[in-house]
Amino acid sequence: MPGEAEILGESLPFEERIELPNWAYRRVDIEDYRASHASSVRDAAGQWERLAKELFWQRPWDKVVSEGDHPHVSKWFEGGALNLSQLALDRHVDGDRRNKLALIWEGEAIGKDGAPSEVRKFTYYDLWREVNRFAFLLKNNFGMKKGDKMAVYLPMVPEAFVVLLAAARLGVTFTVVFSGFSAEALSSRINDLGAKLLVTADGLNRRGKQVSLKDIADKALEQTRTVSQVIVVRRIDSKDTSMKAGRDYWFDDLMRGVPASARVEPEPIESEHPLYVLYTSGTTGKPKGMIHDSGGYAVLLHATMKWVFDIKDSDVYWCPADIGWVTGHSYVVFGPLIEGATAVIYEGTLDFPQPDRWWQVIERYGVSVFYTTPTATRMQMRFGEDFVRKHDRSSLRIIHSVGEPINPSAWRWLFEVVGEKRCPVGSTWWMTETGGIMVSHLPGLMLLPMKPGTNGLPIPGIDADVVDDKGEPVKHGEKGLLVIKNKWPGMPGAPTGMWGDPERYAKQYFERFASRGYFYCGDYAVKDNDGYIWVAGRADEVLKVAGHRIGTFELESSIVSHKAASEAAVVAIPDPIKGEVPIAFVVLRQGFAPSEELRKEIRLWVRSNFSPIAEPSQVYFVNKLPKTRSGKIMRRLVKAVAEGKPLGDIATLEDEASVDEVKQAYESLTVS
Ligand code: 6R9
Secondary structure, eight states: OOSOOEETTTOTTTTBBBOOTTTSBBOOOOOHHHHHHHHHHHHHHHHHHHHTTTTSBBBBSSSEEEEETTOOOEEEEEEEEHHHIIIIIIHHHHTTTTTSEEEEEEESSSSSSSSSSSSEEEEEEHHHHHHHHHHHHHHHHHHOOOEEEEEEOOOOOOOHHHHHHHHHHHHHHHOOOOOSSSSHHHHHHHHHHTEEEEEEEEEETTTTTEEEEHHHHHHHHHHHHSOOOOEOOSOOOOOOOOOTTEEEHHHHHHHSSTTOOOOOOOOOTTTTSSOOOEOOOSSSSSSSEEEOSHHHEEEEEEEHHHTOOOTTOOOEEEEEEEEEEEHHIIIIIIIHHHOOOOEEEEEEOOSSSSTTTOOOOHHHHTTOOOOHHHHHHHHHHOOOOHHHTTTOOOOOOOOEEEEOOOOHHHHIIIIIISSTTOEEEEEEEEEEEGGOOOOOOTTTTHHHHBBOOOOOOOTTOOOOOEOOTSBBBBOOOOEEEEHHHHHHOEEEEEEETTTTTTHHHHHHHTTTTTTTTTTEEEEEEETTOOOOEEEEEEEEEEEEETTTEEEEHHHHHHHSSSTTTTEEEEEEEEEEEEEEEEEEEEEEOTTTTHHHHHHHHHHHHHHHOOGGGGGGGGEEEEEEOBBTSSBBBOOOHHHHHHHHOOOOOOOOOTTTEEEEEEHHHHHHHHHH
């Protein structure tokens, strides 16, 4: 495992220990936590069962964890039945939180008076009623029932919450596709899942401009066979939105026809029934549809909302993640609502109309628990402290980040500038596959000394470790691979772990350490003397651009679908704001010559045919790419050239001249 562990060129302060002069959080000795963690792992099933009992089940389970029908796919709480919409709504409506605010939604636009033009607030009762009405529609007008599939392609509007909770209420398995993704990404996900219904919007607001979403959805629908009905949320109220008679319906028109008294009882959903399938990038061109079940997933969210976010009734919780990402599923929609929290949702970008928008939001609603990202933090650092300092942040009490490694200086900025050295600041490690947080500081349980940039220790019941190629724990301070050695609720669920592809699921995550049964995460990490884990980046062909997960193969496929490109190699280079950004080396087809226009055209092509977040920051033209004798592109060499690092072993390289090509192309643009 090459190289020193570092994050964005900053070395990792293993020895630094920062303690808070704050007695709101129980402090324990690191050794004491490690001892209690070890016993939690020994009795993991007992722990998860105790947590499960804190939730409401319509039917109790027979067994905490049992073998599924495919290798490595377990069933959690088999025999049990529950309903996530009931957990998130009915439980509160039937109790003391009935009139508590569930959601505070703020639109992007700012009026002349400086206040947001649109704010919508929903109590638990309001949200429960809307969810009932929409579930009623889905069931009675659209014939949706348990086991059916639907796709959701929506921006950050309150209706998105209503739609997901209504699907959960009926047991309709949903897939959310990020609203920044292209028609191709949408249609391939719809087809893979076999969605019958699509819920989308006419458009979305971004930096004061309106972007049409329905046009993209229409394009996607031309490539799909399964969707016969489309529900469209009116967001930009464009006169140009085309609606196909007999297929497309306006959300608000439909809802006007449903009485306020409409009710749909929460279906009893088997614990192992798939709540959703979320597609994420892997090491091939085809995204992986990770399945999350109902019971195990709910238990993991419940545990982590308590331990990591310490959620209390007095809190105002805000995680600005989009619902299109797993963070949006677990810690924007389901986690906070299951816990009965008041959550803030903001529609727009962090610097609109000014770079202090997020701090305004925190001040306006008195946000106390804040879940951000390293990229957003680094952007805000660049804007400067004044934007932060002019807003009241005294309500903040806990800050965490997610999505990518946080460099120590960004951590310090969150701790010192944003949290004024009052708040625990953590970096929660997890992934789409894990369903919820796995390695983190746990202010809701106790507080260990903090270290700038670390993820901290594994949460109770999770046996995460850093190992070498053979699966042996690495020495402290040495780089290794992150694994999870045991099973956990919320892990990719029944029936197949990965939608339609149990073999790929087993191969991808369990083949690497087959004899030991470890779950291979695909990340490099270091463990320090105190046992703290520091995840330093991906060890595979997956990029993390501004926290967004992108597969090199997917990006290369998008590039070579352009008429001028015959081959492409994509690698990531470090970026001071986004953590890393993709660059592409492209071999052109016969008849096409390198030019500045073509460079731009290819970047634009990726923007519109894949996603704006995947746009290569640079395109280099070469005559050939470094390949092995068997024809595999050696991205490792391309990356070494771009980073100016030694090439390492080149025994399998077919043609050394190809490396010089890459070098020349890279240098000619970088120097100029
Ligand atoms: C939740 C999410 C997963 C990958 C993961 C790792 C990186 C996420 C991190 C982190 C270091 C953290 N990652 N959180 N790396 N510190 N706190 O991001 O899911 O989009 O599936 O990405 O993100 O590389 O393997 P997902």
